[in-house]
Amino acid sequence: MNTLAYAILGLIDKDKVTGYDLTKIFSDSVADFWSAKQSQIYTELKKLVDAALIEYEVVIQGEVLEKKVYSITTKGKEELAAWMHEDEPPLSQSKDIFKLRLYFSEQLTSQELCGKFEKQLDKCQLLLTRYTVKFNEYDSSDIPTAKIGDYLLLKGAIAHLRTQIEWLNESLAYIQK
DSSP states (O other), rough: OOOOHHHHHHHHHSSSSSSHHHHHHHHHHTTTTTTOOOHHHHHHHHHHHHHEEEEEEEEEEETTTTEEEEOOOOOHHHHHHHHHSSOOOOOOOOOHHHHHHHHHHSSSOOOOOOOOOHHHHHHHHHHHHHHHHHHSOOOOSSSOOOGGHHHHHHHHHHHHHHHHHHHHHHHHHHHHO
């Protein structure tokens, strides 16, 4: 199975969800460390059902709208637990278009390069604000077990963004001197 399948298993293990719910979670809650398109999610859901790792119940919403609500099976819980106990692969290199373009920055004037850094800085600051608001919803002295992962990931993402913002500001000052 691929990592997306395990991510979906883990999300369904947290709570019964629809395909729409999963799409929303991937675009909001886990977006900073894992992404998936709607078509990928629905393809994986079918595979997971076929493998008997998840099942669904058709629920009628309104008068005619049917939706599938997915839940994890015992076999799915066992598969997820086995994956959780595997060793992590070596750290991979991320694909960062900003940094790739920075590597070829001799193609830009100093003013254009500063513009790129300023735009990247704005993006990082917006994301930091969003994560900080979400992080501040937690009472760090009483985090439910089901939310520890989200709390720790937010804390890590905030630390990473602060470091990124510091680097961007230092680089911008260096370019402007």
